[in-house]
Amino acid sequence: MANATHPLPKRSRISSPRSPSTRYWVQTSYENDVTSRSRWGLAASGQVGLPREVAHAPTCLSRRREGKTGRSALAITVPIGQSVRFMQVRKLRADEVSLVAAIDRSEHVEVEYRVIDGQLQQVPAVITDVPAWEPTGSGPHTVAAEIEFCRSAVMRGGVLLGAFDAERTVGLAIVHPSFERLLAWLAFLHVSRSYRRKGAAQALWDAAVDISTAGGAESIYVSATPTESAVGFYLRQGCRLAQPVHPDLFAAEPDDIHLTCSIR
Numbered sequence: 001m002a003n004a005t006h007p008l009p010k011r012s013r014i015s016s017p018r019s020p021s022t023r024y025w026v027q028t029s030y031e032n033d034v035t036s037r038s039r040w041g042l043a044a045s046g047q048v049g050l051p052r053e054v055a056h057a058p059t060c061l062s063r064r065r066e067g068k069t070g071r072s073a074l075a076i077t078v079p080i081g082q083s084v085r086f087m088q089v090r091k092l093r094a095d096e097v098s099l100v101a102a103i104d105r106s107e108h109v110e111v112e113y114r115v116i117d118g119q120l121q122q123v124p125a126v127i128t129d130v131p132a133w134e135p136t137g138s139g140p141h142t143v144a145a146e147i148e149f150c151r152s153a154v155m156r157g158g159v160l161l162g163a164f165d166a167e168r169t170v171g172l173a174i175v176h177p178s179f180e181r182l183l184a185w186l187a188f189l190h191v192s193r194s195y196r197r198k199g200a201a202q203a204l205w206d207a208a209v210d211i212s213t214a215g216g217a218e219s220i221y222v223s224a225t226p227t228e229s230a231v232g233f234y235l236r237q238g239c240r241l242a243q244p245v246h247p248d249l250f251a252a253e254p255d256d257i258h259l260t261c262s263i264r
């Protein structure tokens with residue numbers, strides 16, 4: 001149910017073409033109030049685990065025990081000539097919504113989704129080149145409007161998550177783990193154009209699911225930009241058309257594709 005003090009804000013979003021696969025290892029770390037863990041997972045191939053190249057070259061890996069916990073950790077020796085980069089996903093402070101300005105949300109879109117007769121169908125995109133958010137002004141599609149949307153979502157209970165390549169902001173997500181009873185809401189998910197198809201959204205989604213599960217949610221609601229990339233990403237996570245749609249979220253974004261995903 002929408003919070004009367006902070007009504008659902010409007011937002012503008014879009015997506016990107018496939019970029020060459022770069023191998024990223026993802027470290028996810030949360031603060032103690034949610035869950036405390038560190039996880040190494042695969043970004044580039046889109047599955048949590050080991051990159052195909054490394055998994056098929058077991059001599060690259062050795063397993064060691066971590067301190068008193070006895071937890072197993074992987075030590076990676078990078079084969080000569082291969083480059084492996086590290087992406088960190090972590091919870092951010094509310095005031096770090098300003099990092100939205102660092103995201104290039106531009107995208108070339110060939111295909112988008114529509115709901116026709118209750119079914120998801122692909123159709124040619126209406127807008128094929130989605131520009132970056134306007135750096136100035138405060139109207140629709142501006143950086144300021146996006147920051148305001150994010151600030152509002154965080155004030156309503158959203159948790160801000162960021163993915164980073166060293167100091168560079170790769171992507172941001174906001175998840176409200178207890179939006180309603182047993183229901184979380186993924187309010188925001190954007191990955192910068194040059195970092196797409198490297199597993200950043202997957203890492204942010206995984207973190208959002210962990211936080212939502214820890215908050216007692218059994219499913220996540222998403223109103224997705226209708227682009228092939230956004231809907232493709234959510235379908236990959238197991239999302240399905242929301243039936244019924246959430247009335248407030250649908251009213252806020254009637255042109256989106258409204259999806260839910262079971263996380264139990």
Ligand SMILES: CC(C)(COP(=O)(O)OP(=O)(O)OC[C@H]1O[C@@H](n2cnc3c(N)ncnc32)[C@H](O)[C@@H]1OP(=O)(O)O)[C@@H](O)C(=O)NCCC(=O)NCCS
Pocket residue numbers: 013014015016017018044045046047105107188189190191192195196197198199200201202203223224225227228229230231232233234236
């Ligand atoms: C949608 C978006 C967040 C995906 O981010 P990403 O970091 O590129 O996604 P990932 O690399 O984690 O992709 C994971 C899986 O999602 C699916 N996917 C991602 N991009 C896709 C695309 N363009 N077309 C089809 N499937 C796609 C694939 O199954 C992919 O796995 P693979 O690369 O092994 O095939 C990103 O394209 C984006 O920020 N777009 C602009 C903003 C937007 O639309 N946000 C969603 C708002 S609801």
